[in-house]
Amino acid sequence: MKNSGSCLCGKVSFTVDKILPSIAHCHCTMCQKFHGAAFSTFVEVKLSELHCLTGEGNLQSYRAENGTIRKFCRNCGSSLIFESKYNRQEKTTEIALASFDSISHVVPDAHIYTQTKVDWLVLNNNIPQYLGYRS
Ligand SMILES: [Zn+2]
Ligand SMILES: [Zn+2]
Numbered sequence: 001m002k003n004s005g006s007c008l009c010g011k012v013s014f015t016v017d018k019i020l021p022s023i024a025h026c027h028c029t030m031c032q033k034f035h036g037a038a039f040s041t042f043v044e045v046k047l048s049e050l051h052c053l054t055g056e057g058n059l060q061s062y063r064a065e066n067g068t069i070r071k072f073c074r075n076c077g078s079s080l081i082f083e084s085k086y087n088r089q090e091k092t093t094e095i096a097l098a099s100f101d102s103i104s105h106v107v108p109d110a111h112i113y114t115q116t117k118v119d120w121l122v123l124n125n126n127i128p129q130y131l132g133y134r135s
Helices: 029-037 085-090
Strands: 004-006 013-016 025-027 040-046 050-054 059-063 067-073 081-082 093-096 109-111
Touching: 029 040, 040 081, 081 085, 085 093
Parallel strands: 025 109
Antiparallel strands: 004 013, 013 050, 025 040, 040 093, 059 067, 067 081, 081 093
């Protein structure tokens, strides 16, 4: 199916109609901790174009002190969704790109929050790097 994805255990699965442009690899410390990885890559989608096929009840929310909300599968722990105040205003949400099953037509175009990039990763692709959010 088009633009389909799931968590690791498969209890939560979804499809999206369309992925919005501007996709960045985020090197902020919150993304690092939440994913247990060097950075996260989320894609933005309209809420009306996100269809949770199964397991929506398995999504657990974590609200950080800065008001952002991260959702993960309570069974397997997979990071799936990120929402900021901006997303709530725009009626969009962000989905972890790596949770999609196959997606080939999407190309991240920036690294953001590289001020906190881990030392053990060398970035050698030629997309722009921003110390904070995109300027
Ligand atoms: Zn799961
Ligand atoms: Zn981040």
